[in-house]
Amino acid sequence: METRELRYFVAVAEELHFGRAAQRLGIAQPPLSRAIAGLERRLGAALLERGSRGVTLTGAGAVLLREARAALDAVEAAERRTRRAALAGTGRPAVVLAAKAGASSELLAKLLDAYAAEPGAVTVDVLLCGPGEQAPVLRDGRADVALLHRPFDDTAGFETEELHTEGQVAILPAGHPLGTRTELRLGEITGLPDLPLPRWPRPDGTFPDGPGPQVRDHTQLTQLIALGRACAIVPETGRAGLAEGLTAVPVVDAPRVTTVIAWPPHSRSTAVAGLIRAATAL
Template structure:
């Protein structure tokens, strides 16, 4: 939405979101965790590696829709929101790798394990470089002050 002009400012996550062409300020950096069904054997481990998480045949990673609404090919379930994702994980049909802050408010039936070789995720606030909006400038100042 930021690229098309439908939004004036956005929270993006590097390395997943492309921030090229925007002005940005880093807000927070964190590691990643695997969200697994609470009873899964990997859930008892002190940490995991990406290869271990992606190699579990009975817990594929989810497939999120592309901007055009289509889903990439793959074994994982198609998901559209985090509620659906957490239900699928609790049912033992998927797993997910998410930023560490995803541990907050983890529902019953799920467990989180650090993924030690996953890239760090940096949340940034981004806006078009040509913006002269005082509202955007105020929001950026407030966000970076937190």
């Protein structure tokens, strides 16, 4: 299969309409239809069910959509990493580590110090991301390695090593009645009318429905909590460096969070390998 065919198929599978897919791709509809039909003939499988109102995916089509997205992400990542390697050839080589802004700060600092002390260590450029952004930037080649957090981040398709598992705490305004408690339960937090949980953006940039404020970064969240407009449930390490006016209370029935270091399975970078060794040694 050619990457062009995969891009054509993904467009049709996502739009579920040949006309809209052709417009999105900037081509005429007839060659698009011929390309998909040719792909189906070569694979010996129907990928789409055509109807008067559009198209639907067959079981085989759903499999190809998932695999095609992964393949196209890998191609894009290869392009990005190759360009970065070429630029590194003109100066000092570097490895890009993606991490969630405001999370795992102590672990990240220890990791950078431990790796810097290793013989042959290269520069580590830290790419601070919003919630859920680390996995996409690792997949598309903007990062070489990432710190991810299960069960929140998608680690499918990556090699991983577990680094740390911890409970979660509720971050509240210091003067809130629940802030004096020694422990809380999820039900006590999720139903607070005066302190709703924030709404983080989805991968497509839209926000889920709900009463909570729309939040895009850690700084914005802490300001809203201090103002008494929201609360949050975060890993225990969120206690570190807690801003004035905030308090943290353990949430005993919240799912435990495991921090992992993740990298693409095809990576052959000695710098990435060294960073992973330093992380697991911690």
